[in-house]
Amino acid sequence: MTNRACRAILALSVGFGCGTRPEPDSDGSVTVVVTSNDAPTGVGTVGPSGGTVMTESGVEVEIPAGALSTDAEIQIVPSALTPPPALHPVTAAYDFLPRDLALGVAVTIVLPLPAETTVAMAFYTPADDSSWDSVGGACWDGSLKANVTRLGTYFAAAPQ
Numbered sequence: 472m473t474n475r476a477c478r479a480i481l482a483l484s485v486g487f488g489c490g491t492r493p494e495p496d497s498d499g500s501v502t503v504v505v506t507s508n509d510a511p512t513g514v515g516t517v518g519p520s521g522g523t524v525m526t527e528s529g530v531e532v533e534i535p536a537g538a539l540s541t542d543a544e545i546q547i548v549p550s551a552l553t554p555p556p557a558l559h560p561v562t563a564a565y566d567f568l569p570r571d572l573a574l575g576v577a578v579t580i581v582l583p584l585p586a587e588t589t590v591a592m593a594f595y596t597p598a599d600d601s602s603w604d605s606v607g608g609a610c611w612d613g614s615l616k617a618n619v620t621r622l623g624t625y626f627a628a629a630p631q
């Protein structure tokens with residue numbers, strides 16, 4: 472990651488109230504945690520070497536090296552969409568943005584689960600749509616992790 476990109480991330484972090492400068496990992500990737508006083512959002516710039524953007528509450532997207540061809544601003548924000556009750560949601564819906572971002576390889580979304588939830592799957596919708604598709608996932612360490620090939624709106628649901 473270039474010094475310019477690190478300064479941009481630092482500027483974003485300070486602008487949202489986070490006062491620590493992200494340090495690149497040994498592989499050059501950066502993990503960015505950005506919090507806002509208004510909502511549990513995450514914002515960060517990730518490039519070809521990969522990185523992770525997460526909210527203070529633990530919702531995250533892990534972007535591996537090679538998934539992006541250039542630097543991109545990644546956002547995680549609470550969605551205005553309400554998961555359908557018939558699917559038995561156990562999390563709120565989150566928008567992973569930008570929706571139209573070209574991904575070279577799958578990325579991993581992470582949705583923290585309530586303590587009593589041990590089985591769940593992720594659901595996806597590409598936009599303000601009433602149809603939701605299951606994208607599966609695996610539960611461990613109190614979270615649902617799903618490998619996905621596009622950004623959009625996701626939530627976790629448990630079988631009843």
